[in-house]
Amino acid sequence: MFVVGARPQFIKSAPVIYELTSRRNLVTLNIVHSGQHYAPEMSEIFFRELRIPEPTVNLAVGSSSHASQTSTIMSRLERPITKFRPNILVVPGDTNTTLAAALTAAKLQVPVAHLEAGLRSWDMSMPEEINRVLTDHCSSILLAPTQTAVTNLRNEGLGERVYLTGDTNLDALKRALPLIKKKTQMILGKFKLTPRHYVLVTLHRPSNVDNLKRLRLIRSELIKLSSDQAIVFPIHPRTKTQLERLELCSNSDKRLILAPPQGYIEVLALLRNASCLLTDSGGMQKEAYLLRVPCVTIRSSTEWPETLAGGANRLAENPEVACNLVAAVAMDNRLRRRLMHLSNPFGDGKASKRITKIIIQAIGKLYKKRASQTIPNES
Numbered sequence: 001m002f003v004v005g006a007r008p009q010f011i012k013s014a015p016v017i018y019e020l021t022s023r024r025n026l027v028t029l030n031i032v033h034s035g036q037h038y039a040p041e042m043s044e045i046f047f048r049e050l051r052i053p054e055p056t057v058n059l060a061v062g063s064s065s066h067a068s069q070t071s072t073i074m075s076r077l078e079r080p081i082t083k084f085r086p087n088i089l090v091v092p093g094d095t096n097t098t099l100a101a102a103l104t105a106a107k108l109q110v111p112v113a114h115l116e117a118g119l120r121s122w123d124m125s126m127p128e129e130i131n132r133v134l135t136d137h138c139s140s141i142l143l144a145p146t147q148t149a150v151t152n153l154r155n156e157g158l159g160e161r162v163y164l165t166g167d168t169n170l171d172a173l174k175r176a177l178p179l180i181k182k183k184t185q186m187i188l189g190k191f192k193l194t195p196r197h198y199v200l201v202t203l204h205r206p207s208n209v210d211n212l213k214r215l216r217l218i219r220s221e222l223i224k225l226s227s228d229q230a231i232v233f234p235i236h237p238r239t240k241t242q243l244e245r246l247e248l249c250s251n252s253d254k255r256l257i258l259a260p261p262q263g264y265i266e267v268l269a270l271l272r273n274a275s276c277l278l279t280d281s282g283g284m285q286k287e288a289y290l291l292r293v294p295c296v297t298i299r300s301s302t303e304w305p306e307t308l309a310g311g312a313n314r315l316a317e318n319p320e321v322a323c324n325l326v327a328a329v330a331m332d333n334r335l336r337r338r339l340m341h342l343s344n345p346f347g348d349g350k351a352s353k354r355i356t357k358i359i360i361q362a363i364g365k366l367y368k369k370r371a372s373q374t375i376p377n378e379s
């Protein structure tokens with residue numbers, strides 16, 4: 001059973017789901033959608049673009065506080081787990097869906113495999129950090145994307161459960177690249193953009209967008225960027241709500257292009273041709289690194305320290321400092337050339353094959369163990 005619920009989870013799970021469904025002779029897959037992300041542009045579009053099969057069950061949890069969202073997923077997931085009795089439950093990433101599903105399965109004695117285990121930002125004020133640490137500690141199979149993640153897990157005494165697999169976002173990106181190239185002209189045309197003459201911005205962390213004073217400051221610093229650079233800002237629903245409260249949701253400045261959330265192919269086509277990415281997303285820092293696009297992360301920490309190599313990604317919490325960095329790296333051709341020579345710590349694009357093998361072997365071991373525990377019939 002695979003439990004997903006939020007946008008980044010659909011993306012990192014898709015290559016593994018693809019591999020597992022192509023081994024139907026060995027394994028049956030149930031996909032459960034928690035419903036954490038429910039808007040079509042946050043969910044349905046990814047199922048379509050990434051060709052993920054329809055979920056068997058949708059828990060329709062919707063939006064609410066962390067405690068309420070996490071506990072509702074837990075209570076609603078108990079029934080499908082009990083009904084389908086999966087041999088293994090796979091949870092990707094670090095969202096409330098991840099933690100809720102891992103805890104529910106662990107309490108029902110179903111082994112949990114954590115996809116993207118071992119990431120640490122060392123910042124427990126982030127809800128995702130709490131979710132990561134707790135999920136790792138109640139999982140029996142830890143699928144670590146990088147050597148850093150393996151080391152983190154070993155340091156927490158979890159070394160015996162760890163597998164170094166590589167990163168499934170790289171698998172997804174490799175698979176999508178031909179389509180990204182094919183759709184680039186159309187997407188750039190839609191927003192009237194010239195390659196390398198715009199900055200891509202994505203913001204959704206509570207620490208950036210829930211504080212209205214800070215969000216207003218980030219927006220005003222963005223507008224100060226050089227007149228040579230447009231700013232494309234696909235707005236996450238959380239950020240949209242906050243910008244609406246500030247009455248800043250209209251395209252009043254010609255260079256600031258506010259757009260709805262984009263699909264996977266669309267956002268990567270925008271990223272690939274941007275002069276720089278300004279973001280607070282974990283996944284996009286990594287995608288910028290893989291596409292060799294300079295990145296500024298408007299946070300004080302990152303769960304992907306590998307991306308900091310060679311100045312490919314820079315951390316800046318202060319909006320003014322972050323936007324000054326954007327202005328500097330967007331024009332830095334020497335940095336661009338340097339990025340082309342960076343190593344790739346995220347694997348070889350075959351993580352999903354490795355993970356599928358690990359899952360199938362683990363199921364095989366469970367069956368052997370059960371068979372050896374069965375008391376032979378006396379007759």
Ligand code: UD1
Pocket residue numbers: 006007008036037038039040042043063064094095096097127128204236237238241
């Ligand atoms: C969640 C994850 C975060 C991940 C992000 C990707 C947690 C704690 N956070 O944050 O790790 O990086 O997803 O997007 O799990 N909303 C809609 N439509 C939707 C979904 C959400 O309008 O389809 C709005 C709701 O008003 C909601 C807000 O967005 O209150 C936040 O949604 P939620 O899923 O709670 O958290 P994210 O900020 O998206």
